[in-house]
Amino acid sequence: MNKFIEIAGRIGSQRHLVAIRDGFVSVMPLIIVGSLAILINNFPAIQLGSWSLDFVGSMNNAFGEGSWQRLGGNIWNASFAILGLLVAFSIAYNLARSYDIDGLAAGILSIASYVMLVPVTKDWGLSFAWLGAQGLFVAIIVSLLVTEAFRLLIHTKLTIRMPDGVPGGVTRSFQALIPSMIILTVVAAIQLFIQVKLELSIFEVIFKAIQKPLQGFGDSLAAGLIIALLNHVLWFFGLHGTNIIGSVIEPIYLPLIEQNLAAFQAGASAYDVPYTVTKPFLDAFVFMGGSGTTLSLLLAIFIVVRKQRNHPYHQVAKLSAPAGLFNINEPVIFGMPIVLNPVMLIPFILAPVVLTVVSYIALSTGMVPKTVAIVPWTTPPIISGYLVTGGSIRGVLLQMFNLTLATLIYIPFVVAGARAMTAEINRNKDSIHEGEKIS
Structure with missing residues (x-):
């Protein structure tokens, strides 16, 4: 490791x-x-x-x-x-x-x-x-x-x-x-x-030999899953997964959204544009709140420890929520922490992988329009879902469904983590009291 x-x-x-x-x-x-x-x-x-x-x-x-x-x-x-x-x-x-x-x-x-x-x-x-x-x-x-x-x-x-x-x-x-x-x-x-x-x-030579095959693979569910998995494994170990793999995926996924945009500009419906997996697909429907779909983690924390205002989880979530709405999640990744935290390893990786599958099925089957626009990565969920699908309410509904699903994935692990932290706090209090009695 x-x-x-x-x-x-x-x-x-x-x-x-x-x-x-x-x-x-x-x-x-x-x-x-x-x-x-x-x-x-x-x-x-x-x-x-x-x-x-x-x-x-x-x-x-x-x-x-x-x-x-x-x-x-x-x-x-x-x-x-x-x-x-x-x-x-x-x-x-x-x-x-x-x-x-x-x-x-x-x-x-x-x-x-x-x-x-x-x-x-x-x-x-x-x-x-x-x-x-x-x-x-x-x-x-x-x-x-x-x-x-x-x-x-x-x-x-x-x-x-x-x-x-x-x-x-x-x-x-x-x-x-x-x-x-x-x-x-x-x-x-x-x-x-x-x-x-x-x-x-030379453009035609390289396009046929390198770019076109990579774009064909990039539009597959397998490619989306590899990106989601690798990105979050790197983040778990404290490495900026988005930056590390960004230089690899940008040349593949920008041409795909460009072709979707060109088709949309030519009058095609957002349902009929050619590519499903694009950069806005990942940003809008998978990385909500940032890598790990951590907006759902914050929601899970507010649900689980809503009555424990002084719990460390609640404090971190309260401080991280404003940034999380704009997909900035370093406060929660390093504040909980998620990095090297075995309790959060499974949901942090599982939630984005599951959402990649769900979103791919929704877009590829025509239940939701495909992505036809790039928006700033800081655009809050709900707004971004509407914009990237060409102004479709179905993009918003998919984001709401994904947030709910990811929250349900996080809740059991937040419960386990909160209980473990509460027990540790109580042990520390007991040891302090014992020390005071001895002194």
Whole structure:
């Protein structure tokens, strides 16, 4: 077990995985804005008896037919549609900064290399098909390789050194000149070879060989269960499971939600979009309150020790509840604690695994719409269930059912833990009283 913790810790702090994770985190605001723009573009009409509200229709009537959709489309073009381009810069920037070299130069060089590999349309435009989520794997590979090459070249004598007194920006620019020439020449040669010999783009090669098979597996129940299990095993041992596996799952699950969003934008129903297991699927229906569905743990504590206001469990739950509503659960994970607490091991892992199965069945069978939007991970449950399913009350009902189910899973273990802690408190009191009598 110590070996497992050591290995997991090394993975979590591995330079390249951290750069990938931080790169995706950097562009997450744009991803969320682009997602919400499409959701607003396709927000369903609300009908309550004789009263109705058609937001999209009202906006189109006010500004012209299709005008509101064009507004959201413009936001999409500047966010999700160029996701690969954004990630190519942000990962290279973060990796270069970890080496204490010029992050801006590495990021710009990564973008230039990425654009060089993007197929060009007949009218000399860049293909949006590969600038977005479909090009994520190429973006990751290019950003890592280009930054490593830049690092190696920048530490050689193949750089132009400027005399003291020259402004820092000018010095960095000339220092990056020769490494940039070498790297772009190599990338251009690779692109020429692929075009001539394979008559394909490197995007198509990698998409067919790596990305598409991984996405196919990622949309399976088995993949969802592996993620839920691994994430919570890591958390139990005090390791940030979400951060450790985030750099692995983001390139797989962002393209899936992007394709759901594209289908929804094209007029498909949220029931008919292609993919079930996406990042919003996990965030909205499994990780409610944070990893471990700890919002249900807080509910279980309030139910079990509601009459024992001074019980440590109640105190921790009371302090953790405000953050828990926004899916921030470090106070309860480390306050109870859940970390290395054998009483909480089973429900902490079991509840998310069960909810993954229940949610997969609900969405894949059509009882609940599939996810068609990304919302900030701090969005409280109930609100998030409504938004990610394209404004469906069924998403809210599934969240309520899942919270209830997870609470029932937690209750027996909370009862056992509360009794054990009460007994320990009583023993400590007895020992103090005995000590006072002896003294």
